[in-house]
Amino acid sequence: MRFVASALKLLFVTTLLRIVLVALTAVFALVVTPAAAPATAGGCTVDPATPKRQLRGMWISSVANIDWPSRTGLSASAQQAELRAWLDLAVQRRMNAVFVQVRPTADTFWPSSLEPWSQWLTGAQGGDPGYDPLAFMVSEAHARNLELHAWFNPYRIANHDDPSRLQASHPARRNPSWRFAYDGKLYYNPGLPVVRDFIQDVIMDAVTRYDLDGVHLDDYFYPYPAAGQTIPDAAAYAAHGAGFANVHDWRRENVNLLVRELDQRIHTAKPWVSFGVSPFGIWRNAGTDPLGSRTSGLQSYDAIYADTRLWVKQGWVDYIAPQLYWYIGYGPADYEVLTAWWAGVARDTGVQLLIGQAAYRAGASGQDPAWQDRAELSDHLYVNRRHPEVAGDIFFSARDVKADRINSFSTLANAHYTKPALLPARGTSAAPAAPAITSATRGSGGVALAWQGGGATSYAVHRVTGTPAAADPCTFADARNLLTTTRKTTFTDASATAGTAYTYYVTALNRTHQESPPSAGKAVPAGSGGGFSVVIDNADPGFTAGSGWGTSAFSGQLHGADYRFAEPVSASDPAWFRAGIPSAGGYRVEVWHPADAGYNSAAPYIVAADGGNRTITVDQRTGGGQWRSLGDFTLAAGTYNVVGVSRWTSTSGYVIADAIRITRL
Template structure:
């Protein structure tokens, strides 16, 4: 369990970032969790906190946000830096990225665990990824995914397992792949295109392989979500994708473009069903290219002049939203406000309209990698302006940044600006459809701890996956509604140490319980304490 004790104060963050890095920061959590994320100690039975019956849960729906970052593993973009480094070095690098997320008051990571028909776990279907050891198929000596999950959950970071369904290799030589690779065993599934190798999405066995790979992880690991990015059929690289023989054999007279879209639809629909049947609390989300179709091609499209995911990679994301196959969608809106081809402001409005009236959550993919890249991105406040604009649309539930290394680098101070302007306090994740709030916790206690800190503990609640801790100045009523603005921590386990309490100051702490889908209980009886003077 992570027990780093670093001040929440903004001065500490500024000092860490001025040193050129975002160090780990947050309120230490106490206690452990089981496979479902529920606290491992004796739970509170349902309805146990009758003393505060009738007190509502903090109504923070507008304040709730998913705040995440992608951790790309292909090519060592974010991690691991330099395949083949020792397990200890790799673990240290990964936890440093997670601490960056915590420092930024983020609450989710999107980690690429199947980049090239390979695996960051011991898979019965595919070889170990080359991006871990430098050699595809070589055992790294530890369960990489289990380690990543444990460390993410210890920091109460939601873990979205990121899969690429069809990409085989960034090299076009099949013989360089491990003997265990399905592409070596079934070369008839593979197509050379551009500089790499791809599975043909029109072959049913290919879709089944991708589905089995996902469901193997869903069944064996305590992930919070399955995540796809924008790679379906490959992006155009001159010439047509070589699936003519597959289309001739399986096209059944359909228009070729419609047939390709149907192939992708079949994978998305089937995976959605299987994931939710296996574990209803595991969500399924996709991060498509930011333009579905231009209005010039379709009146329902956006007022843009860009590549179209519907036509160019055969991904009908709008249909997936309307059909309810997705729990969330995270379009990659990697353009600045006012861009002549694809204006960020236009696209946020368009995507907000698509999810309106559905249960699909909308989060926005933000291009942190673009900061400083050209004249349009020289201003480090550009991404902060994006988040300010998002606040005009109640359908926008948060943001995910590509990628972790850029957040950690804090180029031109853009990450500091984001935290100062938007992420100064922690946030609970938006509640998803299904599930229900656990019963309130009991036996909340607060007492002085160590050098001026306060230790807050509670007895875990049955069915709870995490807990929210609120702090109010002064002595307040034990049973009272809580303003969501007073949230100071969201953790797993049965307690926290609050290092940001000011010595000699009196506070009242309230604790709520949340299920796996972030439904929140009413607050337990508040407890009042005066922080010690050190």
């Protein structure tokens, strides 16, 4: 899946270049700017930068160990640690869904009686990894309130054409008539009804046995065309092609049947499971078909027999996620042109439109200069705002989201993902009843909430400043007041300021994300201390650091525009945060830092407390992008260096200085 710069995809890319790059059309790129004014919904003014509902996901690829596992042969615990890190990345980036490849080459990431264990787990097809990866990923995703969409490649058997390399018990080896070789690879023959039934049985094995949120197919249907080669399915056409004028219509119908029948089987077994496809981004060009897009690239309808427009119009999928991996203004396939075209296709169908985004291209070497603009991906989401049919985005792939080359993803997140978002609702099931907040207690770690709400899958926690007599319906119109979503019935608001009064509300959501009315508000009065709270960023005048401290904006978890970093040394050389403390007394001291595996596991923070300096070490490899408490301290009145970050530590990794917050208790 996807145009990736890897050995696995090289042949696909060269094939695509032979076919896609045909005559250019003159398409003018529009200047992409944020919306000039907020929109309205239900009489409320809403901020398009903080939508209430938006799917935000990333693909986690297992084929060729692109993302996970990072290599074959890792222990079960190492594989699990890697997956947890990917899921944590999704949470840090305020995503709410992951699409994990669980059947990459006709082998599985769960113990199946139909196909062997995947070679990408242990290095040997059929090798038991020692645990159930699919069960593990469902459990871990749901613990973070992420939707888990299981990603299947339907027809691909192997990225080679030697059947003897398959496990001896592999169905494609035991049934040679089911397969064909094409362009150096092995495929199941889509024209055989027995194959179609078998592929559905494999997918349904996962659907019925695991608590999946979605079933996801990628863009590989019939093989992408290879010059000078013909798909060897003449015998299957002779046997099963009666009633079709040509082999091309027959091939399209074979794929149509797979999609339509799989849709029916999934929703018969579990109506709440979402079914979607992420196809190649062009259905047909307008030069070929007046219903097509103003593009001039490869046509999935003709090249790989994927009639994606029909699937949407017939409602055979719950969502369509075309891979729009081109930049704004690209002549053969302009992102703006294709987004508008797909929005028109999805309009009034009930099928959600998601956009597949090319995170792998942003800042990568060898890409068009347009992809060296760190705002390119962010600009795509500004385009999306013009089309209400666009329900969200999926990014390929996880490693590129993490790499964040040229700060491209950080730029996008800072413009579009500043608040959490609920997932788009599917279907028409009834919403749960409103929950009831049972307690809201201010403590040293923030405001601790608890609530009750039977029958819900997850909850959304909202906060407004002050103690209004009644909830304003506009409070819930977008995500400006949304703190988090969770599958638990407790939450601690660590961002609550001691001197500020708040009112909290909780709503309940069912499996398909219909939302209850809000709970009654629970007011929490301001704490003692007169409301004093000060934040000092590394860019503020109160910050000082020596020449050994560098400046970076690499991490998207930064506070403000950048942060400071330094190598550990056997000398303190602290970076200091200077603050004006209004009166002697108790204060909570919190710190903000980005987290990365390459940062320090025991970064020393110095607090100039009354009675002497206190040193607290913080593991900066985790817990980034949020306020972390160093503790409560007695501070003297006056303006002085209150908090320092020392370089004197025996542990390796950069020491980070970003921001501090001091709050009167």
